[in-house]
Amino acid sequence: MRHIPEDELHAYLDQGLSRSQCVEIESHLAGCASCQGMRDNIAALRDRTTALLARLAPPRSFPTPFDTIRRRAAIEVSARRRRVHRAAWAASVVAAVAFGWTASQIADSSGAFRTATGSPAAAPLAASLPVTPVAAVSPAPTLARPARGESNGRRTTRRPLVRKVAAAEAPRVSVPPVIAPAELELSTIDIPAAGDFELDGMWRTMSWVGAQAETGNQLPHIDGLPVVQVQVQAGKQGKQPLMVVAQQLVSGEVIRTIEGPASDVSHLLARRTMSDPDPKVSSTDSTRPGTVVYQGVDGSMAMQRGDRMIAITGALPPDSLLAMIRRLNAALRSK
Amino acid sequence: MTDDLEQLYQSTYTAVVRFLYRKVWDAERAEDLAQEVFVRALAHRPEKPRAWVFAVAANLARDEARAAVRRKRHLTLLKADPVAQPTIEPAADTLVEHDERVASVQEALNTLTPRDREILLLWDAGLSYPEIASQTGLAVGAVGTTLARARRRLVEAHDRQNPNKGTHAAHS
Incomplete structure (x- = not known):
């Protein structure tokens, strides 16, 4: 006659067996005194264990009202959603802008980007841009610097000069669509904390259609977001216009995408409200040599390549921007 | 779901506190952790909340134990420091x-x-x-x-x- 194993009796007493197993055990117990004794011992052991563990109860326990728990959970859920929402928007915004910009640069392979390609000039130049008037930039042995040093406000000469110097050093090879990853560049940008988003100079608030027509469909924007405002400052004597497109996120936050000459964009950024009086910025290169990425303390982002800069105001994680640029470049490289 | 969790809270809170107390041996800390468990449950809304609650409680207790080890190691280092030693007072009021x-x-x-x-x-x-x-x-x-x-x-x-x-x- 097979007796009931000890562990099965434990499970039986703990109600850890199926109904059919229980029936089987009970029928055996009815005719087996040995197993009955074993069951009683296990029941006693079980009760003893429970009694011993009961001594280890905490001295007191005052359950917090569940509403308090619920409020805490609501706060955490809200914070988590904000993080997810922000990350999602960062990814989409960065994807849209980085892709559009990369594509425009590829298409414009004969433009000013040639000056920055493969040149370290962009980083030191960018570092001084936001706070330094164009005329005050000290000369440096860089490709673009002579043009800026000589400009003295005459920006019309910058592009031809830059292009000329660049042509002398890097030359004749047209810019490839995608460039091999370069080393990281770190730079800082000194963005002062003052003022609202102010646009000085001659700005025109335009309709989307009108601005697109005037800029040759070059308005920086994020596809799929409602456009709140378009402002354009005409470039002087052939210079690229400075464009600011304000769009609204579903959260209600308005972000602005700015594109134009680097000095103008950085100057514009410098006038924006910054939360930190001593904002700093992390800047790193993307996979494209000569591209410098800035992050303002308020979450604004800017990418500079040569004398062109595109910026997005809004809380965008820099990692999202860099990751997206790398991904896009990798995608383009595979084509 | 929330109602289910509220019922679970009412029926299980004490057991969760007791479960945690037997791991961290600090009643107040056990209650703090128990509340954290239910806050997370509300935020995550698990399919099997009862088992989930105890699983999270066990994880929190494990993290707490690791933190306690680090604290203890830190205190040991302080006690070994002849300069710092006089400033270390036995936390008599916190001893259970x-x-x-x-x-x-x-x-x-x-x-x-x-x-x-x-x-x-x-x-x-x-x-x-x-x-x-x-x-x-x-x-x-x-x-x-x-x-x-x-x-x-x-x-x-x-x-x-x-x-x-x-x-x-x-x-x-």
């Missing part, structure tokens, strides 16, 4: 005064293997065999075996420390 009976059970519990102790505490917290199996990775059939061993060892360890009381209890 266990009576002899409680301490003996605590010691007996500590003689169990972590796995046996975990399963015993989960069972005492009211989890079913399938829930214990799900949380610990054991087969359901092995839960009974483990529980049998854990109970026996707990009682034997306790009786070794209290031989006069143990003889009666062991055969009762």
Whole structure:
């Protein structure tokens, strides 16, 4: 006659067996005194264990009202959603802008980007841009610097000069669509904390259609977001216009995408409200040599390549921007 | 779902606190962690909230134990520092005064293997065999075996420390 194993009796007493197993055990117990004794011992052991563990109860326990728990959970859920929402928007915004910009640069392979390609000039130049008037930039042995040093406000000469110097050093090879990853560049940008988003100079608030027509469909924007405002400052004597497109996120936050000459964009950024009086910025290169990425303390982002800069105001994680640029470049490289 | 969690909170909160207390040995901390468990449950809305709650509680207790080890190591370093030593006062007001009976059970519990102790505490917290199996990775059939061993060892360890009381209890 097979007796009931000890562990099965434990499970039986703990109600850890199926109904059919229980029936089987009970029928055996009815005719087996040995197993009955074993069951009683296990029941006693079980009760003893429970009694011993009961001594280890905490001295007191005052359950917090569940509403308090619920409020805490609501706060955490809200914070988590904000993080997810922000990350999602960062990814989409960065994807849209980085892709559009990369594509425009590829298409414009004969433009000013040639000056920055493969040149370290962009980083030191960018570092001084936001706070330094164009005329005050000290000369440096860089490709673009002579043009800026000589400009003295005459920006019309910058592009031809830059292009000329660049042509002398890097030359004749047209810019490839995608460039091999370069080393990281770190730079800082000194963005002062003052003022609202102010646009000085001659700005025109335009309709989307009108601005697109005037800029040759070059308005920086994020596809799929409602456009709140378009402002354009005409470039002087052939210079690229400075464009600011304000769009609204579903959260209600308005972000602005700015594109134009680097000095103008950085100057514009410098006038924006910054939360930190001593904002700093992390800047790193993307996979494209000569591209410098800035992050303002308020979450604004800017990418500079040569004398062109595109910026997005809004809380965008820099990692999202860099990751997206790398991904896009990798995608383009595979084509 | 929220109503279910509220019911679970009402019915399980004390068990969760007790479960945590037997791991962190600090009543206030156990309550803090228990609240954190239910806050997370509300935020995550698990499909099997009861088992989930204890699984998270066990994880939080494990994290707490690691943090306690780090704190202890830090204090040890401070005590070893001849300069810092005079500034270290025994935290008498924070020490929990266990009576002899409680301490003996605590010691007996500590003689169990972590796995046996975990399963015993989960069972005492009211989890079913399938829930214990799900949380610990054991087969359901092995839960009974483990529980049998854990109970026996707990009682034997306790009786070794209290031989006069143990003889009666062991055969009762």
